[in-house]
Amino acid sequence: MxxxxxxxxxxxxxxxxxxxxxxxxxxxxxxxxxxxxxxxxxxxxxxxxxxxxxxxxxxxxxxxxxxxxxxxxxxxxxxxxxxxxxxxxxxxxxxxxxxxxxxxxPAGRFAGYRLRVLDGTSICHPGADRTTWRLHVGYDLATAQVDQLELTDIHGGENLQRLTYAPGDIVLADRYYARPRDLRPVIDAGADFIVRTGWNSLRLLQTNGEPFDLFAALAAQQEQEGEVQVRVHEGMTGTPPPLVLRLIVRRKDPQQAQAEQERLLKDARKRGKKPDPRSLEAAKYILLLTSLPTATFAPADILTLYRFRWQIELAFKRFKSLAxxxxxxxxxxxxxxxxxxxxxxxxxxxxxxxxxxxxxxxxxxxxxxx
Incomplete structure (x- = not known):
């Protein structure tokens, strides 16, 4: 329209x-x-x-x-x-x-929670070859409406703190939001998150603080879907309690994995570089980091909830077309x-x-x- x-x-x-x-x-x-x-x-x-x-x-x-x-x-x-x-x-x-x-x-609820998606879209002024403005949008999945919005210039980065949270909120966000210092404030507000992450987005540790070998954990996973507890290295001074989260792993179908690997190879060729072998291996998996409790949300539930994030992509297309x-x-x-x-x-x-x-x-x- x-x-x-x-x-x-x-x-x-x-x-x-x-x-x-x-x-x-x-x-x-x-x-x-x-x-x-x-x-x-x-x-x-x-x-x-x-x-x-x-x-x-x-x-x-x-x-x-x-x-x-x-x-x-x-x-x-x-x-x-x-x-x-x-x-x-x-x-x-x-x-x-x-x-x-x-x-x-009234906010819609999933098992007592309110589902929200956070994302950003870039806007350019005439003649610009890169982002000039950035629109940060919070989207309520149940009401299918924008529930928070912020306009910034190019220096306004994408981060989870663009939204104001309430107890019972679950925010869904892509890998650009997987930043160590942005995760704890969401939990402190009584909310939870499901954030997609890459193999090098965060420094992950074992729950005891020892180094965590992501690729060993991926190789050891027998089922298509699984999870492991990890600790996020936040790089903070002082002694806050360790931020222990769930890393949900889903092995992609062969066709999906191949398509992502081909995309990485094509992008590397454009830049005249060789892709990192770890990126090609990680392309075989979907990695989600969440604070939601295991007793309430099984790995399959977390993966199902994250699929809803497509709605904000449609909302952006509709909204940008409309506006x-x-x-x-x-x-x-x-x-x-x-x-x-x-x-x-x-x-x-x-x-x-x-x-x-x-x-x-x-x-x-x-x-x-x-």
């Missing part, structure tokens, strides 16, 4: 979708987005202009022309640019309020941030109106690649 221009022709309906307790005028003045009445008469008008520019992809000139024809406001391109740059933090507050409103929906985040036109950081937030506001509201949620995995979908 694409965002339609008509969404702004029905402003009262769009306005109703904003949280009832979010005071546009007061918050805009507090954030410095709206300080005095000149070309723009109130905060609501400022929001309509922002949504026309960012949400619908109009240029600054087109937005000014649209506003004048519609009797909404009369201002020049430079004036609109200045106002939008100042409005970026306020637009971010509106995004946060919309997300918070969605999060009020058109890949078409960022602005290079100026303040204007780019305003454009992105406006785009997200329209995408969230449009998705609420459409009521689109994924209800089944794509054909043949197994474990996510991340």
């Amino acid at each position: 694409k965002i339609r221009p008509e969404i702004l022709d029905h402003w009262p309906e769009v306005r109703e979708r904003l949280p009832a307790d979010f005071d546009l005028e007061a918050t805009a003045r507090l954030r410095g987005a709206f300080t005095r009445v000149r070309e723009i008469k109130n905060a609501e008008t400022l929001l309509r202009l922002a949504l026309a520019y960012g949400g619908l992809g109009m240029s600054l000139r087109e937005t000014c022309a649209w506003a004048e024809v519609g009797g909404i406001a009369r201002l020049s391109d430079p004036s609109l640019l200045e106002r939008l740059c100042k409005a970026a933090p306020w637009l971010g507050d509106i995004v946060a309020a919309l997300i918070a409103e969605q999060a009020k929906a 058109g985040l890949d078409s960022l036109p602005a290079k100026k950081p303040e204007l780019a941030r305003a454009w992105l937030y406006a785009r997200l506001i329209v995408a969230i509201i449009a998705e609420q109106i459409a009521g689109q949620v994924p209800d089944s995995p794509p054909s043949g979908c197994g474990y996510p690649t991340g």
Whole structure:
């Protein structure tokens, strides 16, 4: 589904979708987005202009022309640019309020737990050959809704601390989130995690602190699925209690293993290098690190839960298509941030109106690649 221009022709309906307790005028003045009445008469008008520019992809000139024809406001391109740059933090507050409103929906539970997925997606400004912005998204699998969102620049790395956790949460994340100092805070918040890991993502020890030989453990595994207790070397000063977790191992089917090995070989050829033999061996397995208790969750349950992570990949595709985040036109950081937030506001509201949620995995979908 694409965002339609008509969404702004029905402003009262769009306005109703904003949280009832979010005071546009007061918050805009507090954030410095709206300080005095000149070309723009109130905060609501400022929001309509922002949504026309960012949400619908109009240029600054087109937005000014649209506003004048519609009797909404009369201002020049430079004036609109200045106002939008100042409005970026306020637009971010509106995004946060919309997300918070969605999060009020009763959370779905799996054996008393709430399943959430954390992932990030990259956004580039025009002409950029690498990431300029990064959108970090928390996704509730039961409600099929984004329940937390954060926009950062290129320096905002992916880590588990991008989410706020509550007791009973289970967060699912790919191998980019397997970082030693990010795991313990999740447990301290009363939550649990299932994080995919690679053979060299973490320094793993035996529970007694002795070195752990991962490849010996993989070779010794007789069944397709198994587990072993490991201790994570966190590199922390002081004497916190050892972080002992479960390493869940699943041997891939021969076809899956071969496909991953071929991908590694192809990538190595592009870089003019030879792949590490350990990477080729590890490609035969799925490795998951979890804090969930053995008594409640068998290895097969952990592997089943992790399969649900595909849903956020579909959500990203749908959300990025709906919001058109890949078409960022602005290079100026303040204007780019305003454009992105406006785009997200329209995408969230449009998705609420459409009521689109994924209800089944794509054909043949197994474990996510991340």
